[in-house]
Amino acid sequence: MTDATMDMGAPAPSAKLARVAAPRPPGALSNALTFAWRAVLKFKHVPEQLFDLVMTPIMFTLLFTFVFGGALAGSPRDYLQFFLPGILVQTVVFNSVYSGVGLCTDRQKGLFDRFKSLPIWSLAPFAGLMAGDVLRHVIAGGIILLIGLLLGYRPEAGAVGVVLGFLLLLAVGFGIGWFFIVIGLLVRTPMTVMTFGFTLIFPLVFASNISVDPSTMPGWLESFVDANPVSHVTTALRGLLGGGATWGEVGLALVAPALLTLALAPVTMLLYRRQ
DSSP states (O other): OOHHHHHHHSOOHHHHHHTSOOOOOOOHHHHHHHHHHHHHHHHHHOTHHHHHHHHHHHHHHHHIIIIIHHHHHSSHHHHHHHHHHHHHHHHHHHHTHHHHHHHHHHHHTTHHHHHHTSSSOTTHHHHHHHHHHHHHHHHHHHHHHHHHHHHTOOOTTHHHHHHHHHHHHHHHHHHHHHHHHHHHHHSSOHHHHHHHHHHHHHHHHHSSSSSSOGGGSOHHHHHHHHHOHHHHHHHHHHHHHHTOOOHHHHHHHHHHHHHHHHHHHHHHHHHHHHO
C-alpha cells in the first residue's frame, strides 16, 4: 500500500477539528462565583486584614461599654443593650470603605486592565468585591455579637431577629459599597480612598444615634441626626434585634442603600469601560 493510499483513507486534520465542539463560554453566574472565590482567597493569603477588620469594633464596644456606659445609661449592661446594634451598623459602614481600597489596589497592579481583556461578564469583578464585603460584614458582625453575648447583651427577638438584622446590615453594606467602588475608580491610590472615605464617614457615624440618645443634643444637631441615614439603619436594627421594629423603620433604613445602588451601579460600569 502506497503512502498516497494511506493518506486517502485517513481523515484530513481539518475534518477532525471541525468535529470538536467549541467549549461553551462561562456564564455570568460562573464568572461571579470565580471572582467571589478570589475574594475569599484574599482572606486566606492575607489573614492580617482580619485583625484590622475586627479589632476596631471590639475596642469601640469594650471602651464605650465600660468607660461611658455607667455615665450614659446607669450601668454598662444597660448601655450595651442600647449600643451593640449601633456598633454593628458602625462596623458595616467602616468596612465598606475596603471595597474601594481593594478596587484601587487592583487597578494599581493592572489587574483590571487584564479583566477587561477577558471574555467575561463585565460586572464579575465587582461581584467579587461585593462577595468580599459580605464575608467581611458577616465575620466582623458575628464576632461583635458573640462578644456582646458574653458581656450580657440579649437580643429579645431571638434568633429570627438576629438573622433579619444581619440581612438588613448586608443590604446596607451592599448599597454603601457602590459608593466606595466609584471612589476607587476615580482616585489613584488606596490610601486616598481610605482617607477620603473615613473623612466622610466619621461625621455620619458619630453624629447619629449609634452611641447616644439624640434628645440630649442641641436642636440643630438633633435635626441632623434625625435625618441621618445611619440613624435610620440603627433604629431599624435596634427594633429587629429587640423585637419592636416596624415596616416603616425597616423601609426607611433601606431607602439610602437602594438609591445608592440604583444611582451608582450604572456610573460604576460607565467609569469602568472608559478606563
